[in-house]
Amino acid sequence: MAPLEILIVGCSIAGPSLASFLLLAPQPASQKPRITVLERSSGFRTQGQNVDIRSVGAQMIRKLGIEKEVHASSTGEKGVQWVTSDNRPWASIEAGDDDKGHTPTSDIEIMRGRLSRILYEKSKALSDRVQQQGGAGIEYIFGDHLDELDQDGAKVHVHFAKSGSRRAFDLVVGADGVQSLTRRMAWGVEGERERVRPLGVYGAFFSIPRRPETDTEWRRCYHTAGRRVLMLRPDMPSNRTTAFLYTINDKDPRLAQVGIDGRSSMGEQKALIKEYFEDAGWESQRIVREMMATDDFYYVSMEQVKMDRWSKGRVVLLGDAGYCATPMSGLGTTLALFGAYNLAGSLARYGDDVAAALDEYETRMRPFVTKAQDVKLGLFRFMNPESAWGVWLVDRFIRFMTWTRIINLLFLFKKPPKETEVVEDYGLETVKE
Ligand SMILES: Cc1cc2nc3c(=O)[nH]c(=O)nc-3n(C[C@H](O)[C@H](O)[C@H](O)COP(=O)(O)OP(=O)(O)OC[C@H]3O[C@@H](n4cnc5c(N)ncnc54)[C@H](O)[C@@H]3O)c2cc1C
Structure with a gap:
């Protein structure tokens, strides 16, 4: 049997996680x-x-042999504090990701670029090892x-836009993010409105210089009228502070428009975020500057991708x-x-029976995905009200919930149930650190 030729779109x-796991097949x-x-x-x-x-994710990094490296590169966030406009903490929840449930700060918090780099380097190291043993690698x-x-049933035929080369693969994997071009090419653009569902939440992630007087190891969270939230979070390894600003808004079409790939520049996006947050109070002026x-x-x-099936012939999405x-789910990574x-694992189990492997992938992932996508938007809107008096009321409510620890019960429900977290044994090698 000839080895499978697999194209993974997106790094x-x-x-890179898939590339590594594929090379760990027995x-x-x-x-x-x-x-x-x-x-x-x-x-x-x-x-x-x-x-x-979170949850099974911790087992995955252990299997890839990157657990210590990931922990050593984590941001060091201790938990979340809600603060007043003059920066007094009025409620807090410590990090935790165990049987007590999923609190906002998980046990492993890491910068996306840093994690991506670790995964990429691991895939390269595994590829080198396979090549030394006579395999093709990556x-x-x-x-x-x-x-x-x-696709013609036996192969997927693709054309590379820049190099102009044409190649054929046994399987094409779209790991190219929420705006996946692979998905649009294989399933057609017509159904995209059905598949990609906006939640009406818009925001921006970026980092700013750390100000040691106020930027501690805690995430500080400030919410204000107009369903606006500002968060500052530590990143101890880089000694910078990361910011996440978002608003829940289904009235202003510009918020969706500037997010559409290719149609707008970073300049337009920043200008809109500035307009929404500059006058928000607390440290908004510093953050926006x-x-x-x-x-x-x-x-x-924020858009969820919902599909009845993740594969079509020999194209599959990941x-x-x-x-x-x-990001509201905390489970994307x-x-x-x-x-x-x-x-x-499914591909390793079924060899060149790609259809059977894709069926198994579907079966294994569906319960966990369904639970992860259940983000309770209504509760989210309730926690971030439109009016100033609504904010005042919700602040009292959160204070009561944290003081009585009833809030911990909510986090218990946020944790995916055990039956969705089954890690099937496909016989893939576990990499030693
Ligand atoms: C630059 C960037 C910054 C992010 N920042 C955050 C953040 O701060 N917080 C957060 O919660 N989530 C963030 N995310 C999203 C987060 O990485 C994902 O939700 C999650 O980790 C799942 O990752 P993924 O590999 O499936 O998709 P993504 O992380 O979205 O990766 C998709 C990859 O495919 C590439 N790609 C896209 N189109 C094509 C194409 N046509 N051909 C080839 N390659 C293509 C992209 O450049 C990217 O590298 C970010 C994603 C990116 C790409």
């Missing part, structure tokens, strides 16, 4: 898949702020993308491309890691 979290090196990883960006993308690794292509994709100068700005329109749950493991 962020899901893409086959001789010469039988392991021949992998190509294609990334549209010309260089390695370092942008992005804090992401969480070919990385940066700065290109597909502009044609067709620094935001205008930063170049690691990442605008986000991570945000197939089942984005949004975990979904990408767990999805990569289940897809690689």
